[in-house]
Amino acid sequence: MHADEALALLDQLLPGYTFSNLQETVFSQVWEGKTYAEIAESCGYDHSYIRDVGFRLWQSLSESLNQKVSKSNIRAVVERYARHQSLPAAMVSAPEPAAASVLPDWELPNGPVPLTSQLYIERPPIETQTMAALLRPGSLIRLKAPRQMGKTSLLRRLVAHGQGHQMRCVTLSLHRADRQTFADLDRFLRWFCANISYQLGLEADLNRCWNRDIGSKVSCTAYLEDAVLAQVDTPLVIALDEVNELFQYPELASEFLPLLRSWYEEARESEPWSRIRWILAHATEVYAPLQLHQSPFNVGLAIRLPSFTLEQVQELAHRHRLPWAEGHDGAENLLSLLRVVSSRPGLVRLALYALAQGNTSLEQFLEEAPTQSGIYGDHLRELLAALYPHPDLQLALRWVFEAAEPVALEPITAYRLENLGLIDLYKNLATPSCELYRQYFLAFLPLPSSAAYG
Amino acid sequence: MVEYRVGGSLAANDPTYIEREADRTLYRALSQGELCYVLTSRQMGKSSLRLRTRQRLETEGMGRCAAIDLTRIGSQHITPEQWYLGLAFELWRRFGLAQTVNLPVWWQQLGPLPPVQKLSYWMESVLLVAEPDQPLFIFLDEIDGVKGLSFAVEDFFGLVRFCYNQRAENPAYRRLNWALFGVATPRNLVADLQQTPFNIGKAIALAGFSLSEAAPLAAGLLGLADRPDRVLAAVLHWTRGQPFLTQKLCGLIQTAAQNQAIAAGSEARAVERLVRSRLIHHWETQDDPEHLRTIRDRLLVDRLRSGRLLSLHQQLLMQGSLAADGSPEQAELKLSGLAIERDGDLRVANPIYAEIFNHDWVNRCLAQQRPYAVMLQAWVASNFQDDSRLLMGQALQDALHWAAHKSLSDLDYRYLSASQKWDANQVRLELEAKDRANQMLAEAQRRANQIIWFSYLSLGSCLAISLVALLVGLL
The missing domain is CATH 1.20.58 (Methane Monooxygenase Hydroxylase; Chain G, domain 1)
Structure with missing residues (x-):
């Protein structure tokens, strides 16, 4: 069983449970037999932090599955479920959410919004536009937005929409692949093909089509034609999430993206290829070194996910049953919230979740938000941990947060910070993406030991 | 409703496909067995032309076709052996002959021959034999992709030329036809005049849409304007028929006019307003799908040449046009899409480019480059x-x-x-x-001389005095 299948099974078994990106990464790599040290190395985090994430992941999975889960037995546990394809009876009849509790316990506000959730707020016309595009043969949809903007939530809804129309669907999250996978083109294409086959329940016999003598790209195309498209006669959705992972490997990106483009173009003249609908979600602009001889990756329907409007935030607050957010005064109250946490869907949702618990007032919340113990504690620590191994990023970030004016950064630094959602870029000038981050990081970023940046 | 297509190629049956002079020339030349090539700037409709021509050849029973995008074969670390076999393998599959021969095994059996020779041998003894009756058309797209390889493929272009020349001696080769598409100049691809197929083939020029050619596009504006044809004329005034810009602008009009139809008499103003607000204003952030940024990058990426390209473009802006002289700079400016050649003159391709890449823009670029x-x-x-x-x-x-x-x-x-x-x-x-x-x-x-003379004098006078004194003493 492959890590992606295991995650898909868990998604199915625990519909309310959502994994954060990092949890998925840790899960997948533990599944592949990696140690925490190796995982930390491959995704650029601190070792102790990854151990911590892992520990908490097993803990919460143990609770959800009602049995002891650990790094060493996760494979056995999940594979047992896979054999029975179901949960013990006790688990299936999950208790109905009591009317008194504002939010059912299971709907934790991290990760993508579950498909069944009431808390998904549509941002017209994006949903209808993308769902219509998905039904067109040979279409390609690009979802572009920083972190915490709801890319994955929309992507999952699109995939579900495809499934509702009898399409076979594959979702590949590129952050689930370890660093070695990106080391060379051949390895990456093999990973890509194998995962597609696994998810479609096809035998992944790569060696049948893979031939060193004809090169990886030709092999990969032949594989998709013979071992995938020839085996599946329904329309097929291939969704790639976190495509921005690829941009860190410019050489690979400049090989793979044009290949993807050529497959997309092939749909115009070949029936099998026109059965594929591509969905690509990425956090930053397509960032690959300029290859003058290649067509740019500029095809398909490009959707830039916007932040919530005030009305949308108010609607979400309404669904959280927050009386103080209703009406005109409520809008004023919400504005004071948005000034700190910005109107990024992910951050707003966390805030409303915390406020809906009823233990804290808005003022108290705003005071605690940028601290370690606030609701954003985990999220902020995760960002801090991501910055930890990179003093250059810390320095640049401090510079942006301290400046009164937009700041010009070196492109790669800017790209990496934007990728983390920490800055907004407009015409190469960086500004803090929200007040929450500014306050937290100015307090917790290590002070620079050398002279100031730039 | 007619939907305009912005970016990517158009399916052969797309209602917004505009047939141009090039459609007719390419079809005629290919069906007469000529070696054809279409080398022009990005987003001019090369791939759509290829698709359409291919479909027409097939439906009219002229022969079998295979189209290959060369970016799909090459990669930075590929060896010549892999590239040539990859090409043969793809051709083999695109012609739908996959099941008959195990190509990699066949290829291996040829041993240590140079790969281009293996490809040639394969075409003659396998491909043309497997399909003994019909003409075969090979369309190669993105041929400039070969420049990213780590080895020179002059031999490959030599082979294309060889296949063409073989027709006189070996009639089987008369069934093999080639059409090459890409963003390059012939000289860019093959320097050697003895090897290049481009001086024996037929160049197909791909111009923007003329007003009469573009007429079918007005169908998408029906009901959205009192006089759709006038709106289209205003569009072409701005785009000069550049396919990407024309489709994009028509699409923008289609969306904008949903709320308020364009009244008779206000066409030029309405179109200009959209051009300015949606294409020119903050063009770098509105340029999605990417089009203008590709032009900019093409001008600026090569630091050594960009100064010359910019100043050539600047001259075009100032003088309106220059005599086309076939210089490498002029060729590069044409490939970027920024300039076009018409009736022996080089000029800026359309008013949209002229407004975006204007004097101020050139000055800013030059300013960043000044030594x-x-x-x-x-x-x-x-x-x-x-x-x-x-x-x-x-x-x-x-x-x-x-x-x-x-x-x-x-x-x-x-x-x-x-x-x-x-x-x-x-x-x-x-x-x-x-x-x-x-x-x-x-x-x-x-x-110093004075002093010397003075001292001589004083010395002389001292001497004279002392002489006198001596004489007086003696006397």
Whole structure:
């Protein structure tokens, strides 16, 4: 069983449970037999932090599955479920959410919004536009937005929409692949093909089509034609999430993206290829070194996910049953919230979740938000941990947060910070993406030991 | 409703496909067995033309076709052996002959022959044999992709030429037809005149849509304007029929006019407003799918050449047109899409480009490239006072050389002329100083001589006095 299948099974078994990106990464790599040290190395985090994430992941999975889960037995546990394809009876009849509790316990506000959730707020016309595009043969949809903007939530809804129309669907999250996978083109294409086959329940016999003598790209195309498209006669959705992972490997990106483009173009003249609908979600602009001889990756329907409007935030607050957010005064109250946490869907949702618990007032919340113990504690620590191994990023970030004016950064630094959602870029000038981050990081970023940046 | 297509190629049956002169020439030339090539800038509709032509050849039963995008075969680390076999393998599959021969095994059996020879042998003894009756058409797209390979593929182009020349001796080769598409100049791809297929093949020129050709596009504006044809004419005024821009602008009009139809008489104004607000204003952030940024990058990416390209473009902006001379700079400017050649003249392709890549833009780019940027900044910062920031000697000569034939900003000229003046002044001062030093030297010498004479004299007089004294004493 492959890590992606295991995650898909868990998604199915625990519909309310959502994994954060990092949890998925840790899960997948533990599944592949990696140690925490190796995982930390491959995704650029601190070792102790990854151990911590892992520990908490097993803990919460143990609770959800009602049995002891650990790094060493996760494979056995999940594979047992896979054999029975179901949960013990006790688990299936999950208790109905009591009317008194504002939010059912299971709907934790991290990760993508579950498909069944009431808390998904549509941002017209994006949903209808993308769902219509998905039904067109040979279409390609690009979802572009920083972190915490709801890319994955929309992507999952699109995939579900495809499934509702009898399409076979594959979702590949590129952050689930370890660093070695990106080391060379051949390895990456093999990973890509194998995962597609696994998810479609096809035998992944790569060696049948893979031939060193004809090169990886030709092999990969032949594989998709013979071992995938020839085996599946329904329309097929291939969704790639976190495509921005690829941009860190410019050489690979400049090989793979044009290949993807050529497959997309092939749909115009070949029936099998026109059965594929591509969905690509990425956090930053397509960032690959300029290859003058290649067509740019500029095809398909490009959707830039916007932040919530005030009305949308108010609607979400309404669904959280927050009386103080209703009406005109409520809008004023919400504005004071948005000034700190910005109107990024992910951050707003966390805030409303915390406020809906009823233990804290808005003022108290705003005071605690940028601290370690606030609701954003985990999220902020995760960002801090991501910055930890990179003093250059810390320095640049401090510079942006301290400046009164937009700041010009070196492109790669800017790209990496934007990728983390920490800055907004407009015409190469960086500004803090929200007040929450500014306050937290100015307090917790290590002070620079050398002279100031730039 | 007719939907406009922005970016990517159009399916052969797309209602917004516009048939042009090139459609007819390419089809005619290919069906007469000519070796054809379409080399032009990005987003001119090359791939759509290829698709359409292929479909027409197939439906009219002219033969079998295979189309290959070369970016799909090559990669940076691929070996020549893999590339040639990959090409054969793809051709084999695209012609739908996959099941008959195990190609990699067949290829291996040929042993250590050069790969291009294996490909040639394969075409003659396998491909043409497997399909013994019908003509075969091979369409190669993105042929400029070969420039990214780590080895030269001149041999491959040599093979294409060879196949064409073989027709006289081996009739089987008459069934093999080639059409090449890409963004390159023939000279870019193959320097060797003996190997190039481009001087024996037929170049197919791909121009923008003319007003009459574009007429079917007005169908998408029905009901959205009183006079759709006038709207279309206004669109073509701005785009000059550049396919990508034309489709994009029509799409923008379609969306904008949903709310308010374009009234008779207001067509030009309505279109201009959209062009300015949605294409030109903040073009770098509105350019999605990417089109204008590709043009910009193509002009600026090669630091060594971009100065010359920019100044050529600047001349076009100022003079309206220049005589086409086939120089590498002109060819590159055409490939970027920014300039087109018509009736022997080179000019900026359309008013949209002219407004976006205007004088100010060129000046800003040149400003970033000027070799004396740091010194100039410091000079400006000193409020034009700090003469030590001016250029002198060799640095000045280099800067003047760089500035030649460019039209730079007033600030550049002010700086350069201040530098020249300063430099000349320095030279004059040096000369004067030398003069003065010489004078001083002469004066000093004169004085020294005087002193010497004076001392001779005094010595003489002393001597005379002492002689007199001696004589007086003796007497």
